[in-house]
Amino acid sequence: MPRERNPLLPLLPVALLLPLATACGGSADADGNAEAKTVTVTVGYQSKTINTVTAGTLLRSLGYFEEELAARGKKDGTTYKVEWQDYATGAPITAQMTAGKIDIGSMGDFPLLINAARGKQLGQPTRLVSVTGYNLRGGLNTVVSAPGSPLRSLAGLRGKKVSTSVGSAADGTLVRALRQAGIDPDKGIQKLNQQPSVGASALTAGSVDALSQFVAWPGKQAFEGKATALYDGAELNLPTFHGVTVREKFAKQRTGILDDFLRAQRRATDHLRAHPVTAAESVAKVTGLPAEVVYLYNGAQGIATFDPELRPELIAALKEDVPVLKAAGLVGDVDVDAFVDPAPLRRAVRSAAYPKAGTAKPELWLKGASTTRSFDSPKELLKAANGADVRAAYVPDALTGTLWFADKAVWVADGSELRAFVTPASAKRYVDAHAGARVIRYADAVRLAS
Known part of the structure; x- marks a missing residue:
């Protein structure tokens, strides 16, 4: 069946027509210059995608990035400001980055690849510089059905309506899982391309049979009694993660600011790991998500492990994601090795990696x-x-x-x-x-x- 147009992907002609706003105020141009007395750094994040909180919601509430920049300002006499822009998915962040309007962004592994492809295509190359959170088996993505649904496995989805966000990690999980179940992901189901909140509402209304989404939507729907888990993404046993991407021009011209961001992210990660309950309640207060749901993913035994290190197994999984996006016509070839840049994190943070996550306990x-x-x-x-x-x-x-x-x-x-x-x-x-x-x-x- 023909696919719906993907509303989550940037409309490139419109993005190209967007005026290039300055990443830096005062006399600075879009990528900054030495004459600027006031520098504004624009950060795109997804508040409700709680696997990115150490580079978004939690980092913003803690004020660590602003603290790092204030310390820099005392040394060089420049005033630094941070503009935080909140989005529901990674696609609009990519659109703004390729228009020169966002300097640093955080998003999931599939959107990161689209970010790399669009950046290269539009002459605004980007680089992956750190990870926010990950799950080595893929447990951050889940397919859920409505409570009381007769569905008991993915095999029952044949011919059914399934909501997901095309181009997201959750869509990647759905595609892979359906193939393993012997179902053609293009013809075997009726796929509706919807934003997470729209899909969640559709499931509740009964207009779709299942919802495939990323953190924290499946847990939220289950906690509120609006969904039942149908497929655990960890059954794929393939890592999934979220990470931080930066415009290459910004990274080169504002190297110190990028270092400050990565140090601030590490501090936020330290805080989350040392005070998981406090961090969960803080994120819940800002986002409106139940703290119990935030803790399911971000807690001491949570589904997500927070660690900025660009682990080899995560990069290897990213390379395995490319063929899935290519098959969907969302990207061409992506040079993952050229996209991944571990140098800034190594420069900014000493011993960035934490010990690997152990087996979760009740x-x-x-x-x-x-x-x-x-x-x-x-x-x-x-x-x-x-x-x-x-x-x-x-x-x-x-x-x-x-x-x-x-x-x-x-x-x-x-x-x-x-x-x-x-x-x-x-x-x-x-x-x-x-x-x-x-x-x-x-x-x-x-x-x-x-």
Whole structure:
């Protein structure tokens, strides 16, 4: 079936006609000059894409970038200002960057490739200089269906209406997952190209059968009782991440400012990792997202691991994304090695990398508590939660390790053990492979644990 026009992709003729606004005020030109007394740096970010908060929402609220620039200003006598521009997806950030109107932006891995392609095409090349958050298995993207839906696996999507954002990492997950399920992603479903909020509303209204989206939309819809997980992106076992891209001209002419940004991002990452509950509540306050949802992704055991390092496995995954976008006609060839530039981070931050993420543990967040408690098993979590004043309880999928809300998970009793799964399909696979194992209700799991 013919595809809808993609509203998320920049309309290039319009973008080309946009007037080039200055990235720097005073007498500075679009890329800055030594005569400027006031320099304005424009940062594009996605407040509700909470895997980017260390380069966006959280960084902005902490004021670390402004602090770094103020220190620079004391030395060189220049006044530095930051203009933050919030967008729903990465595509408009790319459009503004290629028009010279945004200097630094953050977005997901698929949009980053489109950013690289459009920048080269329009003579405004960009460079990937850091990562915000990642999941090595791909758990940041999820396909969800409506509560009570008869759908139990991706196989049931054949011929159905599915909402996603074409060109996003969530669309990439959908395409790959459908192919694994033996469904042609172009002809086997009716794909609706919609922004995340529109798709979420469509699912609630019943005008689509499923929604494939990136962090934090699937978790939000599930938490609010508006969706049930149908496919866990971690089943692909392919890394997905978000990162920071910068205009090459800006990076060359304002090297020190880029260094300041990367140092500020590292400070914000330190803050998030040291104070995950406080950070989640801060992001929730700014975005309007439930703090429990933010913590699902950004918490101590969260689905996302925050680390600015450009890890080799993430860059390798980025290269594997190129053919998917090429097949969709969204990019041509992309020279990933030329796009990735680790030099600024190495220059700005000493020992940028954190230890790799370990296996997630069940975690309990009680109402009124400023910290959470982790457990060695799902049974211990449920026992502690029984009768307690619980704000949120999280449990990792027994197969993929993806964290999910305990009361939204699919529970399986296997002898004396209790195991949780994000989707009915993965729970069924486990039950089919383990004699005596059976799917049970959450309330029964709590009773058995106690």
